[in-house]
Amino acid sequence: MLTITNLQASVEGKEILKGINLTIGKGEIHAIMGPNGSGKSTLASVLAGREDYEITGGSVDFDGKDLLEMSPEERAREGVFLAFQYPVEIPGVSNTNFLKAAVNEVRKHRGLEPMEPKAFLKMMREKMALVEMDQAMVSRSVNEGFSGGEKKRNEIFQLAMLEPKLSILDETDSGLDIDALKIVSNGVNKLRSKETSTIVITHYQRLLDYIVPDFVHVLYKGRIVKSGGKELALELEAKGYDWVKELALEEVV
Amino acid sequence: MVEFQSKLEQEFSLVERSLNGQAKSPIHAIRKQAMARFAELGFPTIRHEEWKYTNLMPIVKQDYALTLQAASSLTKADIEPFLIPDVEANVLVFVNGSYSAALSTIISDKGVEVMPLAEAFTKKTAVVEKHFAQYAAWQNDAMLALNTAFSLNGAYIEVANSAVIEEPFHLLFVNDSRQQSTFAPARNLIVLGVNAEATIVESAHTLVSGENVGFTNVVSEVVLAENARLQHYKIQNDVTQSHFVGALHAHQEATSILNTVVVTLSGGIVRNNLNAVLAGKAADTHFYGLYLVNGKTLVDNHTLADHAVAHCTSNELYKGIMDDRSTGVFNGKIMVRPDAQKTLAYQSNRNILMSPNATVNTKPQLEIFADDVKCSHGCTSGQLDDEALFYLRARGLDREQARALLLYAFAGEITEKIELEPLRERLESIIAERLHQELV
Numbered sequence: 141m142l143t144i145t146n147l148q149a150s151v152e153g154k155e156i157l158k159g160i161n162l163t164i165g166k167g168e169i170h171a172i173m174g175p176n177g178s179g180k181s182t183l184a185s186v187l188a189g190r191e192d193y194e195i196t197g198g199s200v201d202f203d204g205k206d207l208l209e210m211s212p213e214e215r216a217r218e219g220v221f222l223a224f225q226y227p228v229e230i231p232g233v234s235n236t237n238f239l240k241a242a243v244n245e246v247r248k249h250r251g252l253e254p255m256e257p258k259a260f261l262k263m264m265r266e267k268m269a270l271v272e273m274d275q276a277m278v279s280r281s282v283n284e285g286f287s288g289g290e291k292k293r294n295e296i297f298q299l300a301m302l303e304p305k306l307s308i309l310d311e312t313d314s315g316l317d318i319d320a321l322k323i324v325s326n327g328v329n330k331l332r333s334k335e336t337s338t339i340v341i342t343h344y345q346r347l348l349d350y351i352v353p354d355f356v357h358v359l360y361k362g363r364i365v366k367s368g369g370k371e372l373a374l375e376l377e378a379k380g381y382d383w384v385k386e387l388a389l390e391e392v393v
Numbered sequence: 394m395v396e397f398q399s400k401l402e403q404e405f406s407l408v409e410r411s412l413n414g415q416a417k418s419p420i421h422a423i424r425k426q427a428m429a430r431f432a433e434l435g436f437p438t439i440r441h442e443e444w445k446y447t448n449l450m451p452i453v454k455q456d457y458a459l460t461l462q463a464a465s466s467l468t469k470a471d472i473e474p475f476l477i478p479d480v481e482a483n484v485l486v487f488v489n490g491s492y493s494a495a496l497s498t499i500i501s502d503k504g505v506e507v508m509p510l511a512e513a514f515t516k517k518t519a520v521v522e523k524h525f526a527q528y529a530a531w532q533n534d535a536m537l538a539l540n541t542a543f544s545l546n547g548a549y550i551e552v553a554n555s556a557v558i559e560e561p562f563h564l565l566f567v568n569d570s571r572q573q574s575t576f577a578p579a580r581n582l583i584v585l586g587v588n589a590e591a592t593i594v595e596s597a598h599t600l601v602s603g604e605n606v607g608f609t610n611v612v613s614e615v616v617l618a619e620n621a622r623l624q625h626y627k628i629q630n631d632v633t634q635s636h637f638v639g640a641l642h643a644h645q646e647a648t649s650i651l652n653t654v655v656v657t658l659s660g661g662i663v664r665n666n667l668n669a670v671l672a673g674k675a676a677d678t679h680f681y682g683l684y685l686v687n688g689k690t691l692v693d694n695h696t697l698a699d700h701a702v703a704h705c706t707s708n709e710l711y712k713g714i715m716d717d718r719s720t721g722v723f724n725g726k727i728m729v730r731p732d733a734q735k736t737l738a739y740q741s742n743r744n745i746l747m748s749p750n751a752t753v754n755t756k757p758q759l760e761i762f763a764d765d766v767k768c769s770h771g772c773t774s775g776q777l778d779d780e781a782l783f784y785l786r787a788r789g790l791d792r793e794q795a796r797a798l799l800l801y802a803f804a805g806e807i808t809e810k811i812e813l814e815p816l817r818e819r820l821e822s823i824i825a826e827r828l829h830q831e832l833v
Contacts, residue, residue: 188787216789228784232802238788241798245789281802298788 141166141337142207142306147198149186156182158362159198164306167334171348171373172341174359175381180341181225183359184310187339188222189215203305216242217249219305223295223312230282235294236264238282239301246302267300271327289320296327307331308339313347325350345377360388397453401576402432404459405542420514420544423526427541434535443534446722446754447664447693452636457576457608459543460489465496467569472496475565475598480815482594483507483562485548489569489577492546504556505591506549510580513549520551524582528614528670529642536638536664540612544580547611550593554586554618561592561624561813568599568607568635581613585621585649592624592813599635606661607632611639617649619673624812625651627665630658630823633688640666645705647673654810656820657684657692658827668697671705671733682711683807685824686719693722698740700733700763707737712807713744714800715751726758729766736766744774745803797828804828 147160156179164170174180186193187200189212200207207215230238243263244254255263268278271293283291292312299307309328313321328338328351340351348356348370356372357364360381365388366372376384405428409416436453437444465488472486485507486496492509499507506517513521525544531537548564568577585591599607617623629637637660643651657663669678684692698707713721723742744753757770777799785795804824811817 190783211791212783212786213789213791216787222787224784224787228778228780230781230784230799230802232805233798238785238798241790241794242788245791245794249789302788 141168141203143201145199145201147183147186147200148196149182149193150196151182151193155196156193156362157186160359160362160364162357162364164337164339166337168355169332169338169340169351169353171353171356172339172359173343173345173356173373173376175385176343178359179362180343180359181310184222184225184308184339184341187215187308188212188220213245216302216304217246221299221302221304221307223292223299223307223309225310225312225314227283227291227295229284229286231284233282235278235280235282239264239298242298243301263301267297270300270330271297272323273297288315289317292316292320292324293327296324300327300331304336306337306339308341310341311343312340313342313344321347322350345373348373358384360384363388397456398432398435400456401459401539402428408543408545415514418514419522420525424542424544427526427531427538430532431535431538431542434538437535443695443724446720447662447691449638449662452606452608452662455574455606455608458573459576465489465491465493465569467493467496467567469496471600472565472567475567475596477561477563477594477813477816477819480813481560483560484565485509485562486565486567487546487548487579488567489575490543490546490579501558501560504553504589505558506551507562508549510547510549510582511545513582517549517551520584521549521582524584524614524616526614528616528644529612529640536610537612537640540578540580540610540640543578544612547580547582549582550591551584552586552589552591552621555588556586557590558592561594563594563596566595566597566609566611568597568609570605570607570634571600571602574605574607576608576610578610579612581611583613583615583623585615585617585623587618588620589618590622592626594626594628594813594816596628597631597635597637597639599631601632601634605634607635609635609637609639611637613641615641615643615651617643617645617651617676619646619648621646621649623651625653626811626813626816627653627655628816628820629656629660629663631660633659633661633690635660636662638664640668643669643678645669645671645673645676645678648675648677649673650677650679652679652810652812653681654807655682655694656807657682657686658823659686660690660692662691662693664693664695666695668699669707670699670701671707672701674702675704677706678708679810680707680709680711681807681810683804684711684713684715684721685804685827686714686721687716689718691720691722693724695724695726697726697728698738700727700729700736700738702732703734703736705733705736707739709740710807711742712803713742713753714747714804715744715753716747718748718750720751721753721755723753723755723772724758725756725770726760727768727770729761729763729768731762733763734765736763736768738766738768740770742772744772745777745800746774793829800828801825
C-alpha cells in the first residue's frame, strides 16, 4: 500500500525528517509514537501534501504511484485521508455541502457518477451513527463552534464518508476525554477492513488500548529508532521515552 | 468640470420655468437654496476629507444630458432582466429620473400610499413638507445639495400606522444613456408609521452604447416612527460604464428597527452614503454591506450610525472581496452624543484582496461623548486562510473549488441578512457564478 524510502523533509531550512523508512501493507494498522518534536506531525503533513514543507530527499510510493508528485487534492482522491490534529473551522460552509462536494470529487476520480441526493443522505445517516453525530452537528458550518471532541468526531465522520485506502490519524486522541476517545476509536475500528490501512500517530499509549496496532514505530529526531509489535507501546508507557533517546544515541555512536 | 457644473445651473433655471405654480412652494424654496449651495461648493475633490479616496473629477469633467422631461422608449422587455424573479412586488420604474407609469406595477393598495414624488408634492403636501430635506442635510454636502436641487421625482411611500406590507417595493432607476451620456437624479421619501413594516429594494441600471457613460444620483430619506420596521436592500450590479453616487438618510424613532444591506457587484465608480440617526430610545439599526468587485471598479461606502439618545443599538458589518485593480473604500463613523448613555455600537470591516493590484482603504471613526457605552470596531484586510484552503484540498477539492467555496461563505455572511428570499437566492446565484462555484 505505502512504501516510504529514506524520506527527508525540512521547513524553513530546518531538517525535520532525516530519512524515514516505513512499509505499510494492506489491512495493517501502524502506530507511530515518539516524544514531542520528533517529527510525527511533520510526517503526517508531508504525506497529506501540506506545502509548507520542502522534500529534500527520498520517495513515497502509494499503490504504485509517486505520492510526492501529487497535489493534496489528488492524494485525497487517490485515497489518502489525514485526520487533522487541529481541524479547521470554516464559517459559512455547511458540513453537508462540503462533504457532498468532497465525496463527488472522489467519485469523479474513480469514474463514478455524482451520488443521488437520496443515496447521499442515506449514507450520511449511516456514517453519522458510526461516530454518534447528530443532525444538528452535520447541518452546522464545518467545525464552527465545535468542542475539541466534536471536531475529532467530525474528522472520523469525514473519514467514514470518503472511504479512503490509507487513513492517517494525527494525534486524534489529543484533547479527548475517555468517552469521546471510545466513540472515535469505535468508529475507526468499525471502518477497518482487509483493503484499508491506518497510520495512528500518538504521543500516548492510551489510544492504542482501543485501536490495536499491528506494528509500533518510535520516531525520534526525524528517524524511526525502533519498531516492534503492539507490546512496544506498553514498554514505552512503562519506561517513558528517555530509554528510546538513549537508544538513538547508541545508534549514532 | 466647471462646464458640467454651469450646465447644471442652467438646467436648473429651465426646470424652474417648467414648474409653473409650484415654483413658489416651500419645497422649491429648498431646491433653490440647495442649488445655490451646490454652486458655491462645486463638485467635491479629493482634497475634501470625505472624498479622499474617491476622485469624482474624471466623472464630472464629462458632459451629460439631463433629460428629466423626456418620454421613455423603453419597454417592459427592456427592464425584465432588472426585476427580482419569482416575487410579487410593487415595481416603480424611473427612467432618467422620470416616472414611467407604463413600466411600473403597483399591487399593494391597503395601508400604503405609493406614488411618484412629483405627484406627492401636490397630493401629500403636508407630509412631504414635514419630512423633505429634514434628514438629508445638504448644507455641507455638495452631492446632496445637487440631489436636493433636482429633487423633482422619485418614489413616495407612506405606510400607515400598524400596516404590514408584505409585498416589497422595488425602486428601479434606469439610466438610459444609449443616445447620449446622461445624468439621472432621483429622490425618494419613505415614511413608516407607528408599528408599520415594509421592505424596499433599490437598484440602478444603466443602458449605454459606444463611449457613453451614465451618471446616476439617487437619495432616499427614510422616516421610521415608533416601533416601525424597515428592510432596505440596495443592489448594485451595473455596467462598468456607469457611475453612481447615492445616499440613504434614515431617522429612527423609539424601538424602530432598520435593517440595511448594500450589495455591490459591478459598476464604474460607486459611492454610497448611509446615515441613520437613532433619535428615539431603544432604536436599533443594522448596516450590512458586501462589495465583490473586479476590473477597475471603485466602491466607496461611507456610513454613520448617529446615536442621539440612550439605549440604542447599531450593528455594522461590511465585507469586501476585491480582484484585479479594483478599489474599496470603507469609512464607518459611530457618533455617540452626550445623551446616548447605554449605547451599544459595533462595527466591523473585513476585506479579502484577491490580487496584488487591488486596494482597500478602511477607516473607522468613533466619536464618543457619553461615558456609559459599549462600542467596538475592527477591520481586517488580507488573503484567504491557507489552513482552510489546505483542509478543503485535503478532502479532495481542487484549489479553485476550495477558493470559491471559502469566498462564497465569506460573502454569505452578508447575503444571509437579506430576508427577502427570492432576492437573496438571486444574489447568491450571481455570486456563485462569479466565483465559479460548482457546488449546489
